[in-house]
Amino acid sequence: MIELLNVKKVFNPGTVNENVAIKGISLKINQYDFITVIGSNGAGKSTMLNLISGSYIPDVGSIFINDKDVSKYPNYQRASYIGQVFQDPLSGTAGSLTIEENLAIALKRGKKRGLGLGVKGADREFFREKLSQLGLGLENRLKDRVGLLSGGQRQAVTLLMATMVKPEILLLDEHTAALDPKTAAKIIELTEYFVNEYRLTVLMVTHNMRQALSLGNRTIMMHEGEIILDISSPERDQLEVKDLLEMFARVRGEDIVDDKLLLA
Amino acid sequence: MSYYALLGALEQGLVYGIMSLGVYITFRVLDFPDLSVDGTFPLGASIAAILITNNFNPYLASLFALLAGAFAGIITGVLNTKLKILNLLSGILVMIALYSVNIRIMGQPNTALLGYDTVFTPFENFFGLERFVIAPIFFVFVIVILVIFVVWFLHTDIGLSMRATGDNPKMVRAQGVNDKFMVILGLAFSNGLVALSGSFVAQSQGSADVNMGIGTIVAGLASVILGEAFLEGRSVFRAVVSVIIGSTIYRLAIAVALSFKIGNFQLNPSDLNLITAFIVTFALISPNIKKFIRVRS
Ligand SMILES: Nc1ncnc2c1ncn2[C@@H]1O[C@H](COP(=O)(O)OP(=O)(O)O)[C@@H](O)[C@H]1O
Numbered sequence: 001m002i003e004l005l006n007v008k009k010v011f012n013p014g015t016v017n018e019n020v021a022i023k024g025i026s027l028k029i030n031q032y033d034f035i036t037v038i039g040s041n042g043a044g045k046s047t048m049l050n051l052i053s054g055s056y057i058p059d060v061g062s063i064f065i066n067d068k069d070v071s072k073y074p075n076y077q078r079a080s081y082i083g084q085v086f087q088d089p090l091s092g093t094a095g096s097l098t099i100e101e102n103l104a105i106a107l108k109r110g111k112k113r114g115l116g117l118g119v120k121g122a123d124r125e126f127f128r129e130k131l132s133q134l135g136l137g138l139e140n141r142l143k144d145r146v147g148l149l150s151g152g153q154r155q156a157v158t159l160l161m162a163t164m165v166k167p168e169i170l171l172l173d174e175h176t177a178a179l180d181p182k183t184a185a186k187i188i189e190l191t192e193y194f195v196n197e198y199r200l201t202v203l204m205v206t207h208n209m210r211q212a213l214s215l216g217n218r219t220i221m222m223h224e225g226e227i228i229l230d231i232s233s234p235e236r237d238q239l240e241v242k243d244l245l246e247m248f249a250r251v252r253g254e255d256i257v258d259d260k261l262l263l264a
Numbered sequence: 265m266s267y268y269a270l271l272g273a274l275e276q277g278l279v280y281g282i283m284s285l286g287v288y289i290t291f292r293v294l295d296f297p298d299l300s301v302d303g304t305f306p307l308g309a310s311i312a313a314i315l316i317t318n319n320f321n322p323y324l325a326s327l328f329a330l331l332a333g334a335f336a337g338i339i340t341g342v343l344n345t346k347l348k349i350l351n352l353l354s355g356i357l358v359m360i361a362l363y364s365v366n367i368r369i370m371g372q373p374n375t376a377l378l379g380y381d382t383v384f385t386p387f388e389n390f391f392g393l394e395r396f397v398i399a400p401i402f403f404v405f406v407i408v409i410l411v412i413f414v415v416w417f418l419h420t421d422i423g424l425s426m427r428a429t430g431d432n433p434k435m436v437r438a439q440g441v442n443d444k445f446m447v448i449l450g451l452a453f454s455n456g457l458v459a460l461s462g463s464f465v466a467q468s469q470g471s472a473d474v475n476m477g478i479g480t481i482v483a484g485l486a487s488v489i490l491g492e493a494f495l496e497g498r499s500v501f502r503a504v505v506s507v508i509i510g511s512t513i514y515r516l517a518i519a520v521a522l523s524f525k526i527g528n529f530q531l532n533p534s535d536l537n538l539i540t541a542f543i544v545t546f547a548l549i550s551p552n553i554k555k556f557i558r559v560r561s
């Protein structure tokens with residue numbers, strides 16, 4: 001279980017650029033929750049994920065993972081709990097290393113790294129089996145550099161790397177936004193497969209309203225650094241995309257609508 | 265070019281190849297332009313010189329040189345990662361600080377090693393051969409061992425993390441690696457090799473001098489880039505071997521340039537920097553030349 005308690009994050013405090021990105025939010029993420037996160041640009045979605053991953057340290061408040069206070073841990077010390085896939089497909093893998101070398105790094109997440117050989121013979125069999133689950137033929141390309149792969153293939157490998165060692169929570173930050181629709185659909189399909197296969201707890205940011213309601217069991221909406229809606233199944237099942245859009249319009253005090261949202 | 269000059273160039277290519285391996289680790293593996301090598305190279309020479317002239321075992325002296333270089337590398341890394349000083353500036357600070365330190369170590373700007381035992385002495389005695397024959401052979405062995413060691417290291421769990429750190433620090437942190445530690449470790453490794461190279465150069469030329477480090481970084485880079493131009497290769501093994509090839513080609517090219525004579529005109533050692541600039545420029549544009557030729561034909 002992950003818990004955020006009154007967490008606040010201010011960028012550039014004390015300067016003209018001071019920006020309260022997260023205004024004291026509290027959130028309880030139960031085991032096996034699959035939460036979709038929506039909200040307009042700049043609402044603080046990425047910042048919230050970065051606070052959980054430890055890329056940012058909160059200015060106020062605490063973050064607990066399995067009742068352990070990790071608020072002050074930098075991200076590499078929390079990595080054993082956390083799997084991450086970013087928006088940019090280049091972010092999650094090292095392009096100059098081979099597929100098997102990237103996977104070997106992920107296989108050691110949360111474990112001590114020493115002077116043993118990174119990729120051992122026995123690992124290769126395991127990697128091949130895992131890669132074949134992606135259905136992209138990558139199981140035959142263990143020694144290819146990741147830089148040779150397409151964005152979608154890299155994102156699929158990143159997804160594998162984020163889940164190969166089971167994380168307490170999988171953080172997905174618009175991880176299909178940079179992909180073409182067909183590839184994005186494939187990555188979503190893989191995401192669902194991994195979540196079900198390993199029974200993962202997930203926090204997934206998306207700007208696709210339909211996806212936000214169809215995936216997972218719970219949806220939260222953020223606005224100006226606050227969580228303004230937190231709804232779970234079965235109530236969520238009644239909700240439709242237009243309800244979400246209306247809610248957006250209301251909190252912004254506007255008549256609809258950001259066209260990005262409508263297009264989604 | 266004479267037989268002596270050729271052997272000399274080969275020897276230099278190999279012994280400075282050790283230094284170039286260090287530069288490869290910072291520049292190519294870590295993507296960290298580390299200028300402290302201009303200070304750690306003579307640091308290695310100074311440490312070896314002062315220990316050897318105090319009748320220390322030359323092998324131990326070389327080991328201490330390596331450790332001192334590694335320590336200086338750690339300082340560069342701490343300046344950069346912990347104190348948030350720009351990487352170039354961190355290296356420059358350590359480089360200029362070491363200039364004073366090296367004079368302190370030796371108690372003077374240079375130290376002669378003539379007449380003292382060096383790492384070559386046991387082999388000179390055993391085989392009854394001159395140093396100019398023994399040294400290149402000795403360095404071939406050292407280089408083979410170091411190449412194997414570096415290639416092996418870069419394939420260990422820590423080595424993979426180090427390579428990934430230079431490529432994508434965000435990914436590395438997300439996978440639970442302390443990227444700052446990797447930078448510090450890589451700088452220690454690199455500067456250890458550079459200082460070891462400095463200690464060997466001092467022993468083979470018979471003296472250590474605070475100024476012998478000037479241009480180390482340029483020579484190291486020239487070797488790395490020349491090697492890449494000659495041996496295109498994506499694998500770590502090819503990349504590491506290409507550094508040694510690049511270093512050898514670089515020293516041969518300089519030897520050839522210095523032996524040129526057109527009428528009364530002859531290049532001399534003070535033209536070395538100019539030659540180096542030409543060589544590096546040529547190596548840097550060579551991929552474009554190759555492409556240009558390919559497109560044309
Ligand atoms: N590293 C940063 N430095 C300064 N401001 C930032 C930084 N990251 C995000 N912000 C600001 O914080 C706010 C929330 O950003 P973000 O969490 O990226 O929003 P979202 O992901 O919901 O679009 C925005 O106003 C953004 O400009």
Ligand SMILES: [Mg+2]
Pocket residue numbers: 045046047
């Ligand atoms: Mg965002």
